[in-house]
Amino acid sequence: MDNKVYIFDTTLRDGEQVPGCQLNTVEKIQVAKALEALGVDIIEAGFPISSPGDFNSVIEISKAVTWPTICALTRAVEKDIDVAVDALKYAKHKRIHTGIGTSDSHIKYKFNSNREEIIERAVKAVKYARRFVDDVEFYAEDAGRTENEYLARVVEAVIKAGATVVNIPDTTGYCLPAEYGAKIKYLVDHVDNIDKAIISTHCHNDLGMATANTMSGLLNGARQCEVTINGIGERAGNTALEEIAMIIRSHSDIDLTTNINTQKIYPTSRMVSSLMNMPVQPNKAIVGRNAFAHSSGIHQDGVLKNITTYEIIDPHDVGIDDNSIVLTARSGRAALKHRLGVLGVQLTAEKLDTVYEEFLKLADKKKDINDDDILMLAGADRTGNHHIKLDFLQVTSGVGVRPVASIGIDIAGEKFEAAATGNGPVDAAINALKQIVKRHMIIKEFTIQSINKGSDDIGKVHMQVEYDGHIYYGFGANTDIVSASVEAYIDCINKFVK
Ligand code: KIV
Ligand code: ZN
Numbered sequence: 001m002d003n004k005v006y007i008f009d010t011t012l013r014d015g016e017q018v019p020g021c022q023l024n025t026v027e028k029i030q031v032a033k034a035l036e037a038l039g040v041d042i043i044e045a046g047f048p049i050s051s052p053g054d055f056n057s058v059i060e061i062s063k064a065v066t067w068p069t070i071c072a073l074t075r076a077v078e079k080d081i082d083v084a085v086d087a088l089k090y091a092k093h094k095r096i097h098t099g100i101g102t103s104d105s106h107i108k109y110k111f112n113s114n115r116e117e118i119i120e121r122a123v124k125a126v127k128y129a130r131r132f133v134d135d136v137e138f139y140a141e142d143a144g145r146t147e148n149e150y151l152a153r154v155v156e157a158v159i160k161a162g163a164t165v166v167n168i169p170d171t172t173g174y175c176l177p178a179e180y181g182a183k184i185k186y187l188v189d190h191v192d193n194i195d196k197a198i199i200s201t202h203c204h205n206d207l208g209m210a211t212a213n214t215m216s217g218l219l220n221g222a223r224q225c226e227v228t229i230n231g232i233g234e235r236a237g238n239t240a241l242e243e244i245a246m247i248i249r250s251h252s253d254i255d256l257t258t259n260i261n262t263q264k265i266y267p268t269s270r271m272v273s274s275l276m277n278m279p280v281q282p283n284k285a286i287v288g289r290n291a292f293a294h295s296s297g298i299h300q301d302g303v304l305k306n307i308t309t310y311e312i313i314d315p316h317d318v319g320i321d322d323n324s325i326v327l328t329a330r331s332g333r334a335a336l337k338h339r340l341g342v343l344g345v346q347l348t349a350e351k352l353d354t355v356y357e358e359f360l361k362l363a364d365k366k367k368d369i370n371d372d373d374i375l376m377l378a379g380a381d382r383t384g385n386h387h388i389k390l391d392f393l394q395v396t397s398g399v400g401v402r403p404v405a406s407i408g409i410d411i412a413g414e415k416f417e418a419a420a421t422g423n424g425p426v427d428a429a430i431n432a433l434k435q436i437v438k439r440h441m442i443i444k445e446f447t448i449q450s451i452n453k454g455s456d457d458i459g460k461v462h463m464q465v466e467y468d469g470h471i472y473y474g475f476g477a478n479t480d481i482v483s484a485s486v487e488a489y490i491d492c493i494n495k496f497v498k
């Protein structure tokens with residue numbers, strides 16, 4: 001069996017389904033180009049029928065990317081496939097990913113159907129997709145909880161119908177590693193035409209076993225794995241690309257290879273985290289802030305004597321750059337452009353000018369500007385097309401005084417001002433804002449986080465508000481955390497006020 005493992009990245013589809021992580025098309029292109037440079041084989045660019053935004057992103061990513069296969073998701077429905085075919089029209093290499101739920105629970109509750117009818121629908125969808133593209137992947141949704149004998153029948157039928165890849169998702173993240181590996185082996189051993197297709201893993205992390213399950217699948221014969229950068233994805237997420245790439249690279253004993261340029265892992269991880277406003281947990285394997293930080297005395301002593309005592313990966317191999325340049329107010333546009341390039345971000349001259357202006361403003365407030373700050377500046381243009389903008393904010397607070405805030409807001413060019421008190425500076429500022437924007441919004445979640453260390457750091461605010469029965473997500477970033485909080489609140493309002 002060939003030892004090459006195809007890396008199928010679904011950051012822009014399964015990853016992007018996470019509430020609050022949505023990217024616009026320009027940002028998706030930026031991620032897709034970074035994935036191409038990283039060496040992924042297949043990019044799942046979206047689910048075209050789900051929204052005009054997804055449709056457009058698949059079109060634009062297809063134009064922007066050359067080497068990887070561009071994949072579009074569909075249900076086993078002809079209309080979905082028609083729309084996916086249209087969205088893929090500019091892709092140099094294209095794949096349709098179609099499928100249907102195969103577990104008894106999906107068959108009964110989702111489709112009110114029966115096993116035979118599901119096989120018929122699966123076969124029909126694959127045959128239909130093959131009329132338009134040569135590369136068709138079939139997913140058996142909830143395969144993790146699908147009885148192996150029936151799953152083997154489904155897989156055999158769809159390969160006969162023309163599927164080139166068969167995806168065996170552990171949709172609910174339920175399987176144990178040995179169980180998932182045995183499922184893949186069962187298919188290898190019992191599906192007569194299995195040599196005509198590649199078996200793919202697609203594991204969710206609900207019980208923290210996504211990476212272990214993916215490895216178990218690969219060790220038992222799968223040769224494609226579906227992964228996301230930083231393991232982002234629905235609920236507890238998907239298998240993390242960086243973990244699989246580094247397991248395969250570190251374990252020469254398992255004799256598998258990937259096309260991943262591991263030195264691009266860290267910059268890509270930072271870019272995705274920054275664009276999606278999705279922090280990476282500090283102890284995250286491979287890309288977490290502490291992944292290579294040895295703090296206990298015994299470990300430090302060992303590492304100083306010989307690095308291999310406690311370190312199985314050289315941080316440089318994943319692109320962690322100790323000498324990363326810190327930019328300051330004196331750094332020019334060229335230095336900023338260079339650093340962005342190292343981080344995998346290419347900007348147009350116009351966007352670079354805007355980012356440089358923001359950079360200078362930040363450098364006025366913060367002495368050293370690091371990679372996270374730069375990525376934050378180059379990321380989402382959060383206020384450009386906002387209907388409501390923050391003009392000014394002044395807050396007085398401290399011990400023994402009642403916090404008071406006055407605020408100026410620009411609503412589509414019209415200026416408004418208000419003042420209010422509160423039990424703290426953020427409460428006062430938001431109370432003032434509420435006097436202008438009279439909507440009944442309830443803050444459901446509110447987190448303030450610093451990016452690095454130091455009292456001059458940028459505070460990132462994530463906010464979730466409920467308005468009119470819907471949840472909206474907002475983000476703000478500022479060296480002044482009260483301003484960042486108000487920015488996040490205004491970002492939420494802009495999501496429903498057009
Ligand atoms: O988790 C899952 O089953 C999926 C399929 C749509 C591939 O994401
Ligand atoms: Zn999934």
